[in-house]
Amino acid sequence: MRVTINEVAQKADVSTSTVSRVIHDNPRISDETKSRVRAAMKELGYYPNALARGLANSTTRNLGLILPNSSEDLFLNPFFIEAIRGIGVESQGRGYNIMFSFSNNEEEEVGFIRNYIKSRWVDGIILLTIRENDRCVAYLQEKNFPFVVIGRPDKADDALWVNNDNFHAVYEVVNLLADRGYRSMAFIGGPESFSVTRDRLDGFKKALSVRGIPVNQNLIGLGSNFSEEEGRRNMKAILSSGSRPDAVVTTDDHIAFGVLAALADEGIQDVAVTGFNNTMRGRYQSPTLTSVDVNPAELGRNAASLLIEAVTGTIGAGSRHRIVETKLIERESTECRS
Amino acid sequence: MRVTINEVAQKADVSTSTVSRVIHDNPRISDETKSRVRAAMKELGYYPNALARGLANSTTRNLGLILPNSSEDLFLNPFFIEAIRGIGVESQGRGYNIMFSFSNNEEEEVGFIRNYIKSRWVDGIILLTIRENDRCVAYLQEKNFPFVVIGRPDKADDALWVNNDNFHAVYEVVNLLADRGYRSMAFIGGPESFSVTRDRLDGFKKALSVRGIPVNQNLIGLGSNFSEEEGRRNMKAILSSGSRPDAVVTTDDHIAFGVLAALADEGIQDVAVTGFNNTMRGRYQSPTLTSVDVNPAELGRNAASLLIEAVTGTIGAGSRHRIVETKLIERESTECRS
DNA sequence: ACATTACGTGCAAGCCCTTGCACAAACATT
């Protein structure tokens, strides 16, 4: 039998309510009693039972994390593990635990969310990815359950989210390329159904137009996913349409690898390429790849702290979103136009 | 107010005990009653409260996962995320949840373990790394709390663990090199305090001696960690001692990268190098790196299932350990000796 | 000196589910 609040109460010669109040440092308890109770707790090695506590005040200090169990391209870059780490470190620093589950599709995700909510395991939920018309978001909103998403939800802008400034990130990429002497830029991204894609494309267009460079629709290609294969396919399509950009902005390192492969296939050398997410491979590819570091750990930290503020009711009005700075990492793939 | 077992009982016109028994599919309840109760549950949308259940029978169906929050080199390869995924998928498939925490050092690890145990959040604990004389292992054994470790504990061989056959893996690496015509092989590994290092070194020595190749102590270097830097240092040390192996077996891709860097510094070309863990970078380095895939997802799955068997008391006698096969991935760095 | 206001603590109900034991009814056994 483990030591409970009762033995402590007995030992300190007070009631269990008093012990409970001491645990929560209730100001109505006199200092003298507090220290007596604390001594008893220490002596007995008392440790509160989280389950009982949770049951009594229906709050668990657990957060649920919904992870995609997806194809390679999501796990081959450090984004996820770093984001998870950020979430974990921030949460545990604030006394929260994280439970996670891997889902193969939207339906499974909703299932896990349902389970977390209904079985009352968690106080809030973190969504690590987001789609257009995300059913998880819809479900969570319907249940009115606290959640935060990494990435910007297309509708439901009133939800909590943390995101990069994708618009600005690409804007800067274009500026870099322009500074390096590139003029005819292509854009190759993932599915338009992801708001990241749209935001980045907007940044691309805006940066061009600010510089007075006309946007050429033939130089814009959106793939059905973020894979190398799609990047390659889109690049080939652009080339075979007869266009010949001198730089290619992509929304993911893997897409960029595909682009580089397509260029290599054609024996084209002097086209600049940029990626996103600053993957390992980009650092060792040849040429090393200029990429945007999205700071996943910081995204994770912010997601966790935002959610915790929400579930504890300490969220500041008007601070339901957080923007995390990206960092442009310049490497060989965008060296000055020769 | 959420729907509880009481409303269900009322609706189905039985006692709460009966409902509880229906939930657990107790055979003492008649089929007729069962279906009546189930109908009531469905109609009311009943979902058991995990906390209350846990409190009542002191079991949570949660597992705790202790993760290192360590320097880059541990996160730069997919080992962790893959292992976590394996653990997660296996656990959730069996109806278990995972809680994790990142620790910066052994002391923090013990702290998290203590918290998990004392606050009764979890039924068992998974250790993803292991040191010599691991205090976590000691603590868990002292508390007699169910746990499993990935990697072989040096003492405490009676603990549950899952591991690769590291001896055999390196044995095969040596065989490959020998088949490719290499004769003078060096070994560069991490700290000897890790059993992986020792097991791999044993495999190395054994394979050589089976082939009748003498083991040269000057060609063995053990670093203080698994980093590129240490790999480079050790390789330089070997070279500057005047030795000139024609192949280098390492215990980690990062070490191998360091070795390759050291060789490149000296302008040496024709030395074969092998790594471990099959990292991303190894696939894109030049030369691409021959490496041993340790199958982290499978290690994770097995760890989870072994632990679950242990906590449910369904563990088979004599099956307290599991060995996961490695897979040798041959690439350019071990091409035939020219 | 009496009424009022803190102050510190205890009572007991509640959170929701599990389970050993008891028990009534139905059936089988002599």
Added chain:
DNA sequence: AATGTTTGTGCAAGGGCTTGCACGTAATGT
């Protein structure tokens, strides 16, 4: 017909903690 077995349910006592309310005592005010 009397006794013994099953079979299916219910009772009630937990599991460990929280918290609204009540209450006695001491301090304050007039």
